[in-house]
Amino acid sequence: MIKESTLKPEDATFRETVPAGDYFLKVLKEGETCRILDLEGNQAADTLFFNADDSAERYSAVDTIREQGNVYLTADTVLRSNRNNPMLAITADTCGRHDTLGGACATESNTVRYDLEKRCMHACRDSWMLAVNEHEEFGLGKRDITHNINFFMNVPVTAEGGLTFEDGISAPGKYVELKALMNITVLISNCPQLNNPCNGYDPTPIEVLIW
């Protein structure tokens, strides 16, 4: 569902451009709103959320899709935790559909999906591995890197039970906005994947804005 935001970029208290292949790690306070902006289009933003006050509570894909009865995320979706608590609400979305089934790319899964020779291509899970080790103060480790959201990614499920990876439905300037319902640690990998259409074969920067 397309829903425009009324927030103005010039009023944002925080703005940062995140290049492809980098991670973004920041605490969002309860009540704050975060926008993830697809600057050049067709870019996947692989995202995890944690309760900033207790990192054992985190975004849960299965709790979120079960409780809303739908596999796609869009405006009015409530993102739920592994304790089935509301963590964030999607308050605006100009893309219309985001994936939470496909998970993040990893060097290991790249060998399976594409070729054993693709082992050493950069991947989202490696960005997260570095993030948790460069920021031990967050108390996160590999076990915390779980089933994520792929903002701007289009992964339709068919009635026959197939899963297809379609060209992105995002475009330059499309965005998704989330309001924090608790203090939230945001961990994004701006996806470096070169082997499928999720980034249009050309990973590009995203921008994160906070109000």
Place this chain on the structure above:
Amino acid sequence: MQTPLYQYTLPGGAHWSFRMRRGTALRLTDQDGGANVGMLFYNPEEKLERYNAPDSLKGQHTFKLTRGNCLYSDMGRVFASIIEDSFGWHDTVCGNLHPRQVTEKYGEHRYQDHHNDWFLSGHTSFLTELAKYGLTERDLAANLNLFSKVATGDDGVLFFDPSAAKAGAHITLRFEMDTLVVLHTCPHPLNPADQYPKKPVHVEMLQADPVAADDYCLNFRPENGRAFENNRLYYLGR
């Protein structure tokens, strides 16, 4: 039919865990129809390696799991292959009921009043078993829900298909790595039954035939072949 190495009928609404060795198989039978088996896998040698639902789905371009599919770890390896399946469509995206939801849906049914006929949630069951191996809620990944068919309709709407349940439905998993198996027989969260379904599941552990070059699961998708090659590399290093 070979004699099982071990067999046990797990009552409905219960939990269990055990190790399976590479080259053995686990055959599960929904005796009465309408059972659900929540299941997770961990590598007992490095428990940070665990079943990864998204990698299993996207690697095989599937939303449902059935014969031919392999169940991948987060490290690009295969824990288990589905070598037999008379059910046809198993879920791995709906998670578990939480204890509060069990009470809301089926009424309170505590141990104090009902002893082992109490109503456990899948979430409680996993937390109980995981703690036996030093694992916590941080380790509770997206699980399998065997014998539960959840399809999607228009625009991604999920629906549970009660008509898929069949007495005697069975699935056989062949283990391609030594694996810690954690499972429960608590109801699927989307099961519309108004009474808590207590459905037993017969569990048989079997010796599996060796994986031949023309193995169905190995060749079901090119991705599976590469994941088996990652298993081979792992066992070279052991």
